[in-house]
Amino acid sequence: MDSLPTPSILIDRPRLLANLRRLQSHCDRHGIELRPHIKTHKMVAVAREQLAAGARGLTCAKIGEAEAMLPSGVRSFFIAHSLVDPRQAPRLAALADQLDDLRVAVTSELHFEALERLAGLVGRRLRVMMAVDTGLGREGARDDATAERLAGRLAGSSRLELRGLYSHEGFFYGLPPAEHEAKVASMLDRLAALRDRIDPSLALWPGCSVTAARVVSAAAGRVQAVRPGAYPFGDLYLTRVCASMAPEDQAIHILATVVDKPEPGLALIDAGSKTFSPDRTPDGVHGLPADGRDFAVVRLNEEHGYVRGPATDSLQIGERVLFAPAHVCPVINLTDTVVVMESGRPVATWRVEGRGRTQ
Numbered sequence: 051m052d053s054l055p056t057p058s059i060l061i062d063r064p065r066l067l068a069n070l071r072r073l074q075s076h077c078d079r080h081g082i083e084l085r086p087h088i089k090t091h092k093m094v095a096v097a098r099e100q101l102a103a104g105a106r107g108l109t110c111a112k113i114g115e116a117e118a119m120l121p122s123g124v125r126s127f128f129i130a131h132s133l134v135d136p137r138q139a140p141r142l143a144a145l146a147d148q149l150d151d152l153r154v155a156v157t158s159e160l161h162f163e164a165l166e167r168l169a170g171l172v173g174r175r176l177r178v179m180m181a182v183d184t185g186l187g188r189e190g191a192r193d194d195a196t197a198e199r200l201a202g203r204l205a206g207s208s209r210l211e212l213r214g215l216y217s218h219e220g221f222f223y224g225l226p227p228a229e230h231e232a233k234v235a236s237m238l239d240r241l242a243a244l245r246d247r248i249d250p251s252l253a254l255w256p257g258c259s260v261t262a263a264r265v266v267s268a269a270a271g272r273v274q275a276v277r278p279g280a281y282p283f284g285d286l287y288l289t290r291v292c293a294s295m296a297p298e299d300q301a302i303h304i305l306a307t308v309v310d311k312p313e314p315g316l317a318l319i320d321a322g323s324k325t326f327s328p329d330r331t332p333d334g335v336h337g338l339p340a341d342g343r344d345f346a347v348v349r350l351n352e353e354h355g356y357v358r359g360p361a362t363d364s365l366q367i368g369e370r371v372l373f374a375p376a377h378v379c380p381v382i383n384l385t386d387t388v389v390v391m392e393s394g395r396p397v398a399t400w401r402v403e404g405r406g407r408t409q
């Protein structure tokens with residue numbers, strides 16, 4: 051590790067593979083497909099591992115992300131975003147040509163009209179998953195009547211083919227863990243009843259990293275796939291805020307160097323918001339040391355992290371510290387490459403091919 055420049059993003063490969071296999075075998079045991087969202091890792095190498103472990107397909111937000119992941123050998127992709135831009139039609143057609151199964155989202159009645167126009171330009175019938183809002187307040191039918199009306203319009207469309215319903219439970223990151231089980235149960239009851247009223251043969255694809263394992267356990271034959279993104283690596287949200295993952299399963303860390311101790315109780319590191327991203331936990335933490343010492347990254351400038359806490363004065367200038375970040379997704383999107391570690395040694399460098407592919 052001493053050979054690495056700082057700041058560096060380190061991936062613990064055995065932990066990463068264990069995280070992939072754990073959720074995959076849970077899904078396999080319950081006969082549910084895992085269709086990971088690649089927004090977190092954006093790396094062909096990780097997509098390959100997910101597919102090798104048994105993932106049935108991948109999910110992304112943007113066409114550019116899907117294009118970047120094609121070298122993984124993926125054959126099935128769901129673009130979970132409200133596509134509207136007619137200029138994207140040729141790219142969508144090219145993507146469909148390279149996949150066995152391309153699905154896109156339909157997210158409201160107004161969006162349905164824009165998507166129909168786009169499908170006309172693509173020149174082929176698009177398979178769609180209908181978004182249902184389960185509490186995030188972003189895309190998706192706000193109530194069942196709206197969802198059923200939209201399904202009715204889809205049934206009459208020659209350009210769009212309804213294949214299923216999906217939801218994204220990002221708001222679980224802000225719920226007390228004690229509420230997760232009951233909220234997952236009521237959400238599944240509602241989604242499954244809605245799906246059955248529209249058409250029992252439609253697929254139901256809920257799930258994020260906080261809810262995926264619980265959704266799978268509670269599905270009882272009602273869910274066909276889950277689409278978590280952050281589960282391969284974990285972050286302080288998943289381990290400490292949501293208690294969805296054990297801290298010892300955290301597979302990504304930021305290696306930073308202590309560069310100054312300008313006053314008692316404060317150490318400065320060479321990783322700031324351009325490495326950690328500005329995201330922080332509800333109690334204001336951008337990063338915690340992997341070795342459990344009692345200090346935290348509590349403030350960031352672009353290239354400086356402010357470390358405070360009772361153990362701060364034990365830090366030495368030049369010392370290298372591994373930090374778990376508050377939120378993994380933007381951390382990876384801020385770096386061109388990650389360093390792959392095994393038994394404490396760097397063994398490979400992976401490129402983040404989907405970095406910045408926001409179009």
Ligand SMILES: Cc1ncc(COP(=O)(O)O)c(C=O)c1O
Pocket residue numbers: 087089090109130217218220257258259260277278279280281
């Ligand atoms: C539509 C959709 N599906 C799945 C996910 C994955 O969620 P998570 O990162 O919590 O696993 C996201 C994340 O933003 C999303 O927007």
